[in-house]
Amino acid sequence: MTFDDLHIASILVSTVRNAPVLIFAAMAGLFAERSGVIDIGLEGKILASAFVSAAVAFATKNPWYGVAAGMLVSVALATLQGYVAITQKGNQLVAGIAVNIAMSGLTFVVAQYFFQQGGRTPDLGSARLFDVVLPGSDAVENIPFLGWFYAHLIGGHSVLVYLAFLLVPVVHWVIYHSRFGLRLRACGENPHAADAAGISVERQRYLAMLIAGVLCSFSGAYLAIVQSGFFLRDMSAGAGYLALTAMVFGNWRPFHTFLGCLMFGFFGAVQIQIEGVELPVIGRIPGSLIQMVPYVVTVVVLAGLMAKSVAPKALGTPFVKSR
Amino acid sequence: MNNHDLPRWATAFVMPVLNLLSALLVAALVIYMLGESPAESLGILINSAVVNPEGLSYTLFYASTFIFTGLAVSIAMQAGLFNIGAEGQMYFGGLGLTLAMLAFDSSLPWWLLLPVGMLGAALFGALWSFLPGYLQAKRGSHIVVTTIMFNFISASLMNFVIVKYLVPAGEQNPASRAFADAAAMPLLNQWLPVLGETPLNISFFIAIIALVIYGVVTTRSAWGFKLRATGLNQHAAHYAGIRISKMIITVMLISGALAGLGSVNAIMGSTHYLSLNFVNGAGFVGIAIALMGRQHPLGIFLSSVLFGALIQGGFDLSLEKPNIPIETFIFIQGLIILFCGAMENFYAPAIARLLKRKG
Numbered sequence: 001m002t003f004d005d006l007h008i009a010s011i012l013v014s015t016v017r018n019a020p021v022l023i024f025a026a027m028a029g030l031f032a033e034r035s036g037v038i039d040i041g042l043e044g045k046i047l048a049s050a051f052v053s054a055a056v057a058f059a060t061k062n063p064w065y066g067v068a069a070g071m072l073v074s075v076a077l078a079t080l081q082g083y084v085a086i087t088q089k090g091n092q093l094v095a096g097i098a099v100n101i102a103m104s105g106l107t108f109v110v111a112q113y114f115f116q117q118g119g120r121t122p123d124l125g126s127a128r129l130f131d132v133v134l135p136g137s138d139a140v141e142n143i144p145f146l147g148w149f150y151a152h153l154i155g156g157h158s159v160l161v162y163l164a165f166l167l168v169p170v171v172h173w174v175i176y177h178s179r180f181g182l183r184l185r186a187c188g189e190n191p192h193a194a195d196a197a198g199i200s201v202e203r204q205r206y207l208a209m210l211i212a213g214v215l216c217s218f219s220g221a222y223l224a225i226v227q228s229g230f231f232l233r234d235m236s237a238g239a240g241y242l243a244l245t246a247m248v249f250g251n252w253r254p255f256h257t258f259l260g261c262l263m264f265g266f267f268g269a270v271q272i273q274i275e276g277v278e279l280p281v282i283g284r285i286p287g288s289l290i291q292m293v294p295y296v297v298t299v300v301v302l303a304g305l306m307a308k309s310v311a312p313k314a315l316g317t318p319f320v321k322s323r
Numbered sequence: 324m325n326n327h328d329l330p331r332w333a334t335a336f337v338m339p340v341l342n343l344l345s346a347l348l349v350a351a352l353v354i355y356m357l358g359e360s361p362a363e364s365l366g367i368l369i370n371s372a373v374v375n376p377e378g379l380s381y382t383l384f385y386a387s388t389f390i391f392t393g394l395a396v397s398i399a400m401q402a403g404l405f406n407i408g409a410e411g412q413m414y415f416g417g418l419g420l421t422l423a424m425l426a427f428d429s430s431l432p433w434w435l436l437l438p439v440g441m442l443g444a445a446l447f448g449a450l451w452s453f454l455p456g457y458l459q460a461k462r463g464s465h466i467v468v469t470t471i472m473f474n475f476i477s478a479s480l481m482n483f484v485i486v487k488y489l490v491p492a493g494e495q496n497p498a499s500r501a502f503a504d505a506a507a508m509p510l511l512n513q514w515l516p517v518l519g520e521t522p523l524n525i526s527f528f529i530a531i532i533a534l535v536i537y538g539v540v541t542t543r544s545a546w547g548f549k550l551r552a553t554g555l556n557q558h559a560a561h562y563a564g565i566r567i568s569k570m571i572i573t574v575m576l577i578s579g580a581l582a583g584l585g586s587v588n589a590i591m592g593s594t595h596y597l598s599l600n601f602v603n604g605a606g607f608v609g610i611a612i613a614l615m616g617r618q619h620p621l622g623i624f625l626s627s628v629l630f631g632a633l634i635q636g637g638f639d640l641s642l643e644k645p646n647i648p649i650e651t652f653i654f655i656q657g658l659i660i661l662f663c664g665a666m667e668n669f670y671a672p673a674i675a676r677l678l679k680r681k682g
Contacts, residue, residue, distance in 0.1 A: 088665070101611075102654050244468060295473075
């Protein structure tokens with residue numbers, strides 16, 4: 001294996017490891033937006049659940065308690081957004097931004113209160129979620145390519161990684177082949193028709209927000225408990241917006257959205273790989289410029305593909321039952 | 324929600340105040356849970372931000388910056404655009420200002436440096452908002468997401484530009500060289516010695532002039548009418564002959580320029596050099612101000628002063644109470660956006676019921 005191959009191999013592995021943060025959040029956003037509620041507050045929910053997951057996992061020394069606690073907080077925030085969007089018929093964008101800004105401040109304050117480490121939680125150590133080693137990994141380790149493929153690309157990840165990848169077909173089935181999904185889409189496309197057919201638009205949208213809250217919490221938990229092993233101030237670093245963009249890129253369809261997440265995961269992996277590497281012609285790219293990559297890609301994706309995209313028709317408009 | 328039935332004093336005054344109080348009540352609850360006394364904290368805050376003349380001077384100094392970011396978010400909001408990018412636009416405006424100062428601060432007198440600096444700041448701020456505006460107008464890319472991305476991009480890009488090009492040789496501090504004394508804004512303490520060694524400067528008056536111009540243009544000019552028509556109903560505005568895409572791009576350029584102008588007070592009024600992250604959240608404060616002040620000039624002014632007081636009082640509070648760090652005010656900002664923006668009509672039904680019973 002040459003030096004270059006090693007790079008590609010580790011880029012692929014880190015793509016798989018980067019993607020779950022985005023996949024969970026994007027699937028969460030998909031449920032919310034397919035029901036007609038814009039979810040710009042993914043970022044805040046990721047951050048809040050990342051902090052709570054890390055803090056509870058540290059305190060109880062059990063990562064699963066952390067995951068559960070993160071879920072509670074994320075669901076609470078999603079319900080608040082739902083309350084604004086559905087019951088209050090307020091501005092959903094503003095509610096999402098409010099959640100993001102409030103959580104950026106509150107997670108720091110609470111982290112500082114409990115741990116006094118500048119808005120960071122202590123290292124989780126044994127309370128991290130450990131990687132799954134597939135059976136027979138040792139046996140195939142020395143076989144070229146296949147060994148790497150089985151033990152490192154497919155195997156050797158946390159349970160949450162597998163959950164993220166399995167989630168995509170499940171979401172696809174729920175959205176397109178279940179009664180719940182049909183009603184969900186009806187509420188997002190034409191809530192008045194759904195209402196006339198006897199579906200409670202409000203109930204359906206609250207349910208969608210509930211699911212969004214649950215799914216989004218995994219994103220935060222993964223970030224803190226699996227990827228980093230601690231919580232850090234503003235550690236989501238725009239992941240919620242990238243997930244949202246992946247969803248727009250995927251035209252609000254689960255499999256296409258998944259591809260968008262992989263694309264962002266891939267760029268994230270490349271970004272880490274080319275840091276400090278002497279490239280032909282351009283030379284070494286400074287770290288501060290490499291940090292821009294995912295955000296620039298997001299703008300390019302939005303600029304190039306948004307015009308063709310088909311958002312749910314009733315997205316962002318509160319439903320007012322006609323008399 | 325339907326609040327057309329409510330009298331004007333209720334929607335313009337009672338509801339915003341109730342919303343603000345709700346946000347502060349939640350904040351007080353959190354402060355209580357952090358083991359501190361909300362009443363005592365409020366006392367420290369008011370004392371340090373309003374009662375003490377030096378503190379009040381700092382409050383108004385911060386407010387001078389916030390008025391510009393508040394105006395930036397407000398004018399875009401009038402056209403129905405939610406500009407989250409004031410943070411990055413002000414950061415970039417600071418670069419324009421600094422480049423102008425580095426080029427001219429040794430050759431021009433202060434009364435020429437000020438307009439040159441303002442021009443540089445406005446130009447670069449507008450430059451940074453052009454692409455999100457253009458993409459929204461021509462490609463339908465959602466302005467909220469693109470402006471947020473531009474915030475992230477500006478943070479990295481400015482880091483690169485400052486460290487690579489602006490740090491003077493032999494210096495470690497990631498900041499440009501200090502400007503010549505001619506580039507300093509005249510401070511108000513030369514007329515009012517009671518203000519002490521505080522950076523309150525004539526930017527405060529420039530900000531008030533900007534508020535007046537904003538008020539006149541949005542409510543008394545044909546362009547302002549078109550602006551608000553676009554915000555109220557894009558389709559109807561289009562039908563009435565307003566070119567929506569041109570309107571979106573223009574208003575975003577103005578919004579970016581206003582955000583960029585926020586850097587004049589922050590840099591020429593205080594530090595006299597461009598430093599890393601000098602914006603420090605002022606752009607996000609602008610969102611809360613625009614929502615709280617309901618995009619009305621007087622509302623923007625009062626909200627800016629309130630936020631100036633929260634920041635100034637918050638600094639002193641964080642020194643006295645380690646459990647209430649300055650980040651608490653980022654949380655409060657989020658609460659204010661939630662209560663004054665997203666749930667602005669929360670109390671409307673209750674007020675309507677109350678009025679009905681009386682009448």
